[in-house]
Amino acid sequence: MTESLYKMNLSIADICENTKMGREFALLGNYETALVYYQGVVQQIHRLLQTINDPIRKERWQQIQQQIAQEYEQVKDIQNILNGFKSDSHCDRPINTRMTYDEVPCDPDIWPPPSARDPDIWPPPTPIEHKPGPPVRQPRVGRRSEATKTSNVSRGSNSNKTGGEKVSKRVESRNAKREEKSKKESKKEEAKEETKEDKEKDEKKFDSTGYDKDLVEMLERDILQKHPNVRWDDIADLEEAKRLLEEAVVLPMWMPDFFKGIRRPWKGVLMVGPPGTGKTMLAKAVATECGTTFFNVSSSTLTSKYRGESEKLVRLLFEMARFYAPSTIFVDEIDSLCSRRGTDSEHEASRRVKSELLIQMDGITNNEDPSKVVMVLAATNFPWDIDEALRRRLEKRIYISLPNSDGREALLRINLKEVEVTEDLDISEVASKLDGYSGADITNVCRDASMMAMRRKIAGLTPDEIRNLPKEELELPVSPGDFEEAMRKINKSVSKQDLEKYEDWMAEFGSI
Incomplete structure (x- = not known):
């Protein structure tokens, strides 16, 4: 090039x-x-x-x-x-x-x-x-340099030999500068072309012909995330869940020739677990590691007050996912969108949306090109409320449990990597005291502990005095006492009875 x-x-x-x-x-x-x-x-x-x-x-x-x-x-x-x-x-x-x-x-x-x-x-x-x-x-004959040399020689025929040599040297230096300039310009043009090609790849637009243009713009604005930018290293612990998700989602993208026939990729993966255990983070990490387009869906996104519009949104979502394939559709809190059908409280519109979602999930596999797959990832805190037909289509069901001692320690280090701590702070001891806390609870404890020194510093000061405080006096290191005080204020959000319900459901319907 x-x-x-x-x-x-x-x-x-x-x-x-x-x-x-x-x-x-x-x-x-x-x-x-x-x-x-x-x-x-x-x-x-x-x-x-x-x-x-x-x-x-x-x-x-x-x-x-x-x-x-x-x-x-x-x-x-x-x-x-x-x-x-x-x-x-x-x-x-x-x-x-x-x-x-x-x-x-x-x-x-x-x-x-x-x-x-x-x-x-x-x-x-x-x-x-x-x-x-x-x-x-x-x-001139041939290139410009040859014509320039010939004309200079003809001019110099009436002058002395020394003048002709000076002219020829001047011409050669000018030609060398011109060639160097043209090479630099060619490199700039190449860089522009590559940037343009990357931009064209990134700006791949869905053809809205046959669909409501406003619906397409709404889905692209509210749902589409092309670069979630979350890696496996950003998630503490959950090694078993990472391995299962990598096998179910990532490896089929990397080895499409192997995952064919009976080894075809899973149509859907359901992540079950208590709140705050990192299910959404895992879905974003899957999309980042696969290099897929990420569709973040909730029940409010696919709900409309107009009759028949919700079904159109569901169909349009899967059409866009096929267009941007390979892609990942992540449905958070899927129990609110696909609860059990046939109950007394179920509305007719809700039933139609569930039926359309189930139909679209059956047709997401691209048999012509296995690499152009659409993976459906779902997360729920109430797996026992999900419809049976949807549970069947979500073939892989993974339990995202509370972090263990190693996971809590790793999560503490991730949260405190940008905060200065005292030398007497023992991360392992703090992790042992946070047994039963979810990932979100541990993050809240770290956030509250990092603000304890600032709270003590501004206590009793006027607003003007607070604004005039130097930054060095506020950014004090976090001590073990700060964590003790933060743990007294923030309690765990998951009870033992809830954990037992998850374990019983996984023992009956789990597919890990």
Whole structure:
């Protein structure tokens, strides 16, 4: 690609130089040589147009080509007029012979010389002496550098040898600078082209033909996330859940040839667990590690007050997911969207939305290209309320439990990596005291402990005094006492009875 851009820059430089030479020869009266240069420029622009893909740039070069063609026609007309003066077909005079003043032209429209019209005029007028014009440069052959060298040598033939050497060195240095400049420009053009290609890839737009444009814009604005930017390392513990998700979602993207037939990827994965255990973070990490487009869906997104619009939103969501495939559809709190059908409290519109979601989930597999898959990830805190048909389609069901001691310690280190702590703070001891806390609870404890020193510092101060406090006095290290005080204020959010319900459901319906 660099070589092609370099050649293109050289061709543009040749076009500019040939146009300049053609105009100079035309101004000096050497129309035949000017026509040769103009023809060459038109042909060079024609070849250059075949290599240009940008429509705006191509249109500009076409305008330049038309302008050069107009100049060519003007010079050609002047040359034809001059040839008409030189030749006279009626008198059979050779083209290059000059007419004397004693001869009378055969054409009655051409006046004879004064001596032929009136014999009393004596002496006859003196013929005009045509002096040779100024010396012109010879047309260049090949590249511009060769033409420049030839012209400089012809100029230097009348000067001494030392002057010719200086001129040739100057020309060589100028050519070297020009080539270096063209290489730099070619590199810039290459970088622009690569940036443009990446941008075009990133800006892949869904064709909204046949759909409501407002619905498409709403889904792209509220749901579509192309780069969640969450890695496995950002999630503490949950190694078993990471392994299962990698096998169910990530590996089919990396090895599409292996996951075929009976080893085809799972249609859907359900993450079950108490609140605050990292289910949403896991879904974003899956999308980041796979490099897929991430659709973050909730029940409010797919709900509309107009009849039939919610079903259209569900269908449109899966159509967009297929278009941006490989993609991941993450439905958070799926129990609110697909609770059990047939209950007394179920509305007709809710039932239609559930039916459409189940139909779309059955048709998400792309048999032609296994790499273009759409994976449905769902998370819920109430797995026992999910419809049986949806539970069947979510083939892989993973339990996201509370973090263990190692997970709590890792989560504390992740939360405190940007905060200064005292030397006597034992992370392992703090982690042991947080047994039964969820990931969200531990994050809240760390946040509250990091603000304890600031609270003590601003106690009893006026607003003006608080605003004038220096930053160094507020950012004090976190001590074990801060954690003790934070744990007294923040309690665990998951009870033992809730954990037992999750474990019983997983023992009956789990698929890990």
